[in-house]
Amino acid sequence: MANRRTQTPPFRTFAALFVISFLILFLELACIRWFGSYVVFLTFFTNVVLLASFVGMSIGCLAASRKANFIRWTPAIALLSVSAALGIRLAYSDQTIAIDVGPQVSPERVYFGTGHQHPDPGILGIPVEAIAGFFFILIVLMFIGLGQVLGRQLEAIPNRVVAYSTNILGSLAGILAFGLMSFLWLSPFWWFLVALGGCCFFITGAAWPRTLHWACAAVTIVLVGLAGNGMLHQLAGKEVDGREIIWSPYYRVDFIPKDRDISVNSISHQGMLSHGSQGIAYALPYLLSQDSGRRPVQDVLIIGAGSGNDTSAALAAGALRVDAVEIDPAILSLGKHHHPDRPYQDARVKVHAADGRNFLKET
Template identity: 35%
Template structure:
């Protein structure tokens, strides 16, 4: 029986450490996709996580166990961010000067402290669960299982990101792990909080214009009136899709490089080809072959499907999805 209990404790510590690192990475990625400031300053959430983890470990022997409240804390954090996202508002060819442009959402002096405290609180509750199991082992043995679980959490989240899994999948993973750790002791409030967490995150994949790349959330802004499709990444205007002839009239600067050449280039290398707009321009200017390099497979897929000039289907184009 004692051996079985030790095995269960080891498995619990691994699972708790898995949960702690998985949630930390999920918060960093998801908050940055909804609050534009955190997309640039992801260390803000990381610092909140570190603070929370430290507080959680300090509470390892506290009389009141806050771990059971972690699902509710996470659900409340998601509710707040879903209710008050912050995205940059830009029209046409406006330049973005970070922090000075118009944006949707609460002012930074209010939203960022709330997010920081909420992240720290949620991570403190999860870390307390880790700590209470951690202290039941000798330090070196506990570290082994803690590190193993942490590596598994990082690895699994990285795999989901590589597979472009939407945020609801992360929520399901977190919910399943919470329920497994709580077992028969799961309360109605915990169950409702886990369900709310999943339902709130489910709204994102239900929006046909939202998708995830291995790097960020990609949102399409369709404007049939202007025949332009805007591409946002983590709420930041990133690229536009429009016919090359229309771009020549609206943004001729993209064609200037070719006008300064003495002759039409035979081979063109485009690094950061995105949706294929620059590739289409190169082809329209007479390039005989284009090597298009793009790190994000999702942007390439969007360009292949939606770019009206179909540059990626052109036999003169060789695509390299690589860094």
């Protein structure tokens, strides 16, 4: 009998290792974006999701020799996790629960958006640490099955260099694929269709249990799809008329046209205001410059220009040139099409869809 280390595994072993490596990284990124978009204030703790996926994958690798196939439970745990996230989101929207972010004097300085909460002693307050811990456990459990498959496929390839090279290539492919989907503004329906659909191909066993696991994956994908276009809120009677939900490369962006209000990852972010209704806040830098006896500001750089309020104020103050830098193309597009002052259409404005730090380095 040939030595195990001299045997060459069949091609399907390498393919399985590549695919499971792809799925783990792809699902990890999908979870980081999706749970941060729906679980209120979890967007400030995205490392919770990252660490949970690593812990779950590692536990799974250690369980590679176990006879039980934990991958069978991944769709059911994903369904539980998604349902819990959506339930908390709906309860928070309905003010059935409140998220307790701690005893800070000014919590809005740490957790942007907490200033919009309505404290009511009759509302159940759940500590943000409890919510983070709860989803940490769920995501750990979700990744154990994937990690177990990964561990088994790594063990099936005697040549460690080849095995880990295949693992790295699959992981990179998962990152690139998710990056491409984000770049194309595809909704989470497509993320979870790829991730959970791929997971189901590794589920073996009798036909009926396997069908049940596939059904859990299908229900999860449908739930994510309904939530991603606002239909879940409509079914619950919580939808705002005319709401637009956009999945930009960075965030879930909600826009309410009648109020010109933008929310990012379920947290109120900004509203579009015409110059006449902005008050003194946006004009303050120009008023201070004027009162100090300096020449009127002519050249303005705005980092994080958002939907255009700062740009509108700069134009109203007499700026001759405005460089408006905004990283999120969805927010920039909303500002171009819906801001009442149309600041981005002004010939004095040059819009840069870029990261502010990179813009400063390269300019």
